[in-house]
Amino acid sequence: MVAREGKICSFCATPGSRDLQLVGGLGAQVCETCIDDFHALLHDPEKRAASKGAFPWEAMSDAEVLATLPQIMASAEQNNAFAHEWVDLLRERNISWAEIGRTLGVSRQAAWERFARKGGDKSETA
Numbered sequence: 102m103v104a105r106e107g108k109i110c111s112f113c114a115t116p117g118s119r120d121l122q123l124v125g126g127l128g129a130q131v132c133e134t135c136i137d138d139f140h141a142l143l144h145d146p147e148k149r150a151a152s153k154g155a156f157p158w159e160a161m162s163d164a165e166v167l168a169t170l171p172q173i174m175a176s177a178e179q180n181n182a183f184a185h186e187w188v189d190l191l192r193e194r195n196i197s198w199a200e201i202g203r204t205l206g207v208s209r210q211a212a213w214e215r216f217a218r219k220g221g222d223k224s225e226t227a
C-alpha cells in the first residue's frame with residue numbers, strides 16, 4: 102500500500118496520511134478503515150442482512166445529509182483531477198487529442214478544451 106497524502110477516501114472523505122493508508126483505482130480512493138468496515142459488512146451474515154435494501158442516507162438526519170454534500174463534491178473534484186492527470190499521461194505518451202477525443206466520443210477540439218492545461222499543453226494540433 103502507498104500513502105497518498107493530499108488525497109481523500111472516496112467513501113468517508115478522510116484524508117490519507119502516513120497513519121491512514123489509501124488504495125485506489127480509476128481515481129477513487131479507499132482508506133484502510135473503510136476496507137475493514139466493508140469487509141466486515143460483507144462477511145457478517147447478520148450485518149449483511151440488516152443492511153440489505155437500506156441506503157445509508159435513509160438513517161441520516163437532514164444535517165448529516167447536508168454535511169455530506171461537500172464531501173461528495175471533494176470526491177468528485179479528486180476524480181476530475183485524476184482524469185486530467187490521466188490525460189497528461191496520455192499526452193506525455195504522444196497520444197493525439199484526436200485519439201483522446203475519439204475514445205471519449207467527442208471531437209478533438211472538445212477534448213482539448215476540456216483537458217488542455219492553461220499555460221501547459223497547448224499543442225492543439227497534435
Ligand SMILES: [Zn+2]
Pocket residue numbers: 110111112113114115131132133134135136
Ligand atoms: Zn474511508
